[in-house]
Amino acid sequence: MQQTKIVLIICDGMADRPDREHNNKTPLEVASKPNMDKIARDGICGIMNPIGYGIPPGSNTAHLALLGYNPYEYYTGRGPFEALGAGLNLGKDDIAFRCNFATAEKKNNKIFITDRRAGRGEFGMKELGKLLNFRTDDADVVFKASSGHRGVLVLRGKNLSEKISDSDPHSEGEIKEVRPLDDSDAAKRTAQILNKFTERCYEILNRSEIQSERINKGMLPANIILARGAGKTGEIPKFNEKYGLNGACIAGVTLVKGVGRSVGLNIIDVSSATGHADSNIEGKIDACIKELKENRHDFILINIKGTDEISHDGDFEGKVEMIERIDKVLGKLLLSVSENNLNTTIALTADHTTSVTVKEHSGDTVPIAILGDVRTDEICKFSERECAKGGLGVIKGTDLLNILMDLSRRGKKFGA
Amino acid sequence: MQQTKIVLIICDGMADRPDREHNNKTPLEVASKPNMDKIARDGICGIMNPIGYGIPPGSNTAHLALLGYNPYEYYTGRGPFEALGAGLNLGKDDIAFRCNFATAEKKNNKIFITDRRAGRGEFGMKELGKLLNFRTDDADVVFKASSGHRGVLVLRGKNLSEKISDSDPHSEGEIKEVRPLDDSDAAKRTAQILNKFTERCYEILNRSEIQSERINKGMLPANIILARGAGKTGEIPKFNEKYGLNGACIAGVTLVKGVGRSVGLNIIDVSSATGHADSNIEGKIDACIKELKENRHDFILINIKGTDEISHDGDFEGKVEMIERIDKVLGKLLLSVSENNLNTTIALTADHTTSVTVKEHSGDTVPIAILGDVRTDEICKFSERECAKGGLGVIKGTDLLNILMDLSRRGKKFGA
Numbered sequence: 146m147q148q149t150k151i152v153l154i155i156c157d158g159m160a161d162r163p164d165r166e167h168n169n170k171t172p173l174e175v176a177s178k179p180n181m182d183k184i185a186r187d188g189i190c191g192i193m194n195p196i197g198y199g200i201p202p203g204s205n206t207a208h209l210a211l212l213g214y215n216p217y218e219y220y221t222g223r224g225p226f227e228a229l230g231a232g233l234n235l236g237k238d239d240i241a242f243r244c245n246f247a248t249a250e251k252k253n254n255k256i257f258i259t260d261r262r263a264g265r266g267e268f269g270m271k272e273l274g275k276l277l278n279f280r281t282d283d284a285d286v287v288f289k290a291s292s293g294h295r296g297v298l299v300l301r302g303k304n305l306s307e308k309i310s311d312s313d314p315h316s317e318g319e320i321k322e323v324r325p326l327d328d329s330d331a332a333k334r335t336a337q338i339l340n341k342f343t344e345r346c347y348e349i350l351n352r353s354e355i356q357s358e359r360i361n362k363g364m365l366p367a368n369i370i371l372a373r374g375a376g377k378t379g380e381i382p383k384f385n386e387k388y389g390l391n392g393a394c395i396a397g398v399t400l401v402k403g404v405g406r407s408v409g410l411n412i413i414d415v416s417s418a419t420g421h422a423d424s425n426i427e428g429k430i431d432a433c434i435k436e437l438k439e440n441r442h443d444f445i446l447i448n449i450k451g452t453d454e455i456s457h458d459g460d461f462e463g464k465v466e467m468i469e470r471i472d473k474v475l476g477k478l479l480l481s482v483s484e485n486n487l488n489t490t491i492a493l494t495a496d497h498t499t500s501v502t503v504k505e506h507s508g509d510t511v512p513i514a515i516l517g518d519v520r521t522d523e524i525c526k527f528s529e530r531e532c533a534k535g536g537l538g539v540i541k542g543t544d545l546l547n548i549l550m551d552l553s554r555r556g557k558k559f560g561a
Numbered sequence: 562m563q564q565t566k567i568v569l570i571i572c573d574g575m576a577d578r579p580d581r582e583h584n585n586k587t588p589l590e591v592a593s594k595p596n597m598d599k600i601a602r603d604g605i606c607g608i609m610n611p612i613g614y615g616i617p618p619g620s621n622t623a624h625l626a627l628l629g630y631n632p633y634e635y636y637t638g639r640g641p642f643e644a645l646g647a648g649l650n651l652g653k654d655d656i657a658f659r660c661n662f663a664t665a666e667k668k669n670n671k672i673f674i675t676d677r678r679a680g681r682g683e684f685g686m687k688e689l690g691k692l693l694n695f696r697t698d699d700a701d702v703v704f705k706a707s708s709g710h711r712g713v714l715v716l717r718g719k720n721l722s723e724k725i726s727d728s729d730p731h732s733e734g735e736i737k738e739v740r741p742l743d744d745s746d747a748a749k750r751t752a753q754i755l756n757k758f759t760e761r762c763y764e765i766l767n768r769s770e771i772q773s774e775r776i777n778k779g780m781l782p783a784n785i786i787l788a789r790g791a792g793k794t795g796e797i798p799k800f801n802e803k804y805g806l807n808g809a810c811i812a813g814v815t816l817v818k819g820v821g822r823s824v825g826l827n828i829i830d831v832s833s834a835t836g837h838a839d840s841n842i843e844g845k846i847d848a849c850i851k852e853l854k855e856n857r858h859d860f861i862l863i864n865i866k867g868t869d870e871i872s873h874d875g876d877f878e879g880k881v882e883m884i885e886r887i888d889k890v891l892g893k894l895l896l897s898v899s900e901n902n903l904n905t906t907i908a909l910t911a912d913h914t915t916s917v918t919v920k921e922h923s924g925d926t927v928p929i930a931i932l933g934d935v936r937t938d939e940i941c942k943f944s945e946r947e948c949a950k951g952g953l954g955v956i957k958g959t960d961l962l963n964i965l966m967d968l969s970r971r972g973k974k975f976g977a
Contacts, residue, residue: 162934162936163936171936196975197960197963198956198957198964199960199962199963199965199967199968199972200963200967200972200975201967201972201974201975202974202975202976203974203976204976205977206975216976220975223977243977400977502934503934503970505974507967507972508963508964508966509967529936530952533938533954538954539954539955
């Protein structure tokens with residue numbers, strides 16, 4: 146039998162805990178999702194610890210693990226993955242940061258943050274971001290707005306260090322002065338450069354005409370940049386070399402695109418795929434079907450972020466609806482694979498649990514179902530508690546790619 | 562939602578294997594234990610390898626693991642943990658031993674052990690132990706009787722080594738001459754010191770008036786000290802620093818108190834909590850409830866030792882009764898937590914299997930149930946074989962604290 150292609154569908158933060166206010170059920174248990182259930186029924190099910198029992202994963206560390214990379218070895222902080230995801234190239238000495246556009250006010254010469262996401266309004270941010278590219282005596286500053294209120298900052302120059310604190314106060318209030326986290330001159334210098342950058346942002350962004358347009362539209366000014374997650378890029382083996390798979394990544398958010406780019410997956414951009422709940426998820430599935438039909442990739446990772454965003458907002462019903470929306474487009478994929486004989490192994494899972502009651506990532510296991518040449522089990526519903534009884538047992542995130550390689554007839558025998 | 566407190570109840574050696582002479586059931590399967598079953602029914606269940614598949618754990622190594630410390634890294638022998646548990650402070654060069662008071666007879670100038678526990682009669686042992694504190698030219702000798710027939714010995718001085726054999730013959734018969742386990746001078750010296758100590762014990766203890774009182778009471782003389790488990794204390798990160806939890810330990814036996822003290826848990830003493838089957842287990846639960854109500858600790862470990870002792874004696878019915886006694890006091894805890902809204906995550910487990918047929922610790926998994934913000938499963942009975950079907954799957958001992966941190970809303974996200 147010939148090798149199959151592999152599609153790995155990761156619904157971000159889709160797993161949950163039972164909610165007392167909803168009959169002790171999880172959104173997956175409440176949603177009507179015939180296509181996810183079909184994958185469970187016709188496939189093999191299990192539960193997975195993306196990182197390890199009880200460890201709340203980030204989306205980036207979990208995606209690294211699900212691609213077969215031990216995140217404790219390969220994760221070098223949020224900044225570099227975001228910068229790669231935004232399409233910037235990183236030199237090995239560059240310091241990268243994940244940023245927010247935020248709303249600030251100056252009082253008594255101090256900057257206070259009044260909205261950490263500038264009201265989430267995206268208008269004008271691309272243009273505003275372009276104003277933040279300049280050279281200083283100390284370093285080159287590269288800034289790029291990515292999706293939503295998000296952006297990335299890269300400091301490029303000699304004698305810089307990632308050992309510095311965030312300027313992001315992580316809550317409304319006075320902006321944090323960036324401090325060096327070790328005694329090196331490089332850390333002290335880099336902290337100063339970032340502090341100066343913050344001051345300069347406030348000046349540049351406030352006097353921009355686009356800012357006035359935002360305000361005229363009744364939007365909050367996006368007049369400061371909050372930076373966090375300083376990091377350098379690390380050495381990471383390419384996916385293609387590790388597995389011999391020609392891989393692609395379809396994702397809305399830079400966070401996940403960056404993980405994909407860091408291991409050399411081809412990023413397939415889909416218009417209006419934003420990572421928000423209203424993202425063009427049908428477009429993502431269409432792009433995946435196109436790749437399968439045109440035979441361009443052996444491996445396609447699809448990330449759908451909306452389930453996570455809604456969970457952070459604590460919106461149970463919204464999460465149920467989002468799951469049902471995802472289910473509908475999954476139906477299209479299943480149909481196309483079957484009608485066109487697109488010999489494909491399909492895995493459906495989440496990268497972590499984001500409980501609508503906790504409103505944060507938690508360390509619970511996630512359900513997983515794999516459709517293909519598998520030992521089907523008795524599980525007929527794709528949910529946290531049903532999959533826990535499945536034939537796959539409990540796997541670790543870093544086990545997944547090996548399993549998919551094996552099921553797609555690519556396993557490499559160890560021994561004789 | 563706010564963080565919860567954590568109570569970890571460890572019933573020592575409670576897990577068992579099915580006994581052919583009891584309908585192929587385990588004591589947990591035979592006992593009537595509505596409260597343990599309630600924790601299973603309303604919680605999430607699983608099984609746990611305290612150390613690893615097939616590895617029979619000691620109580621101390623298992624407790625280290627269940628507190629999140631890899632025992633292969635942090636366990637430095639029984640002696641130091643016993644000494645800490647008995648309330649002694651250890652310098653980094655001190656050699657500590659776990660000891661028994663035993664009954665000996667001298668024949669042809671050789672010492673023969675006729676009862677390894679001096680009939681378990683505790684009378685006078687505290688006073689006898691005090692006689693065994695003295696200085697020699699080679700080292701200071703510190704001895705302290707702990708609970709039951711148990712005691713701890715510390716040799717303090719220069720050029721001592723823990724690389725020596727036990728004086729305890731581990732069965733009735735001639736006492737073992739202590740031998741060095743490596744070629745170092747320190748080991749040879751320390752072996753000699755311990756051999757001299759044993760001889761001297763026999764003289765001192767036999768001529769004590771308290772010894773005569775024991776004999777007049779019809780008790781066996783406690784006229785020799787058997788030492789085993791030589792070890793030095795190691796460097797171990799404090800529990801509070803590792804988890805940010807202010808932790809307490811409620812235990813009868815020094816072995817477990819010592820593990821608690823080694824990681825900086827506050828030891829809460831409960832009168833008549835002896836670690837035997839007739840221990841004041843209600844007092845332990847009352848102490849736990851008091852801690853929860855008075856908000857003094859975030860984490861409370863309760864060890865109940867009786868189940869282990871009875872298992873070593875091979876007493877199936879006695880173990881069933883002990884489990885039923887524990888269940889009753891657990892009911893008090895559950896009621897108090899619920900009536901007083903003591904927002905608490907409760908985990909119930911064993912540190913290892915002590916089978917009444919094997920009469921020794923074995924490497925089987927142990928059942929575990931966790932009550933709190935969990936994915937409840939279909940398990941309604943707390944037992945080895947029911948919990949194996951639970952939603953938690955198979956965890957390792959060192960996973961447990963991470964899971965409890967996560968469920969109590971203290972999980973720290975790795976990544977973004």
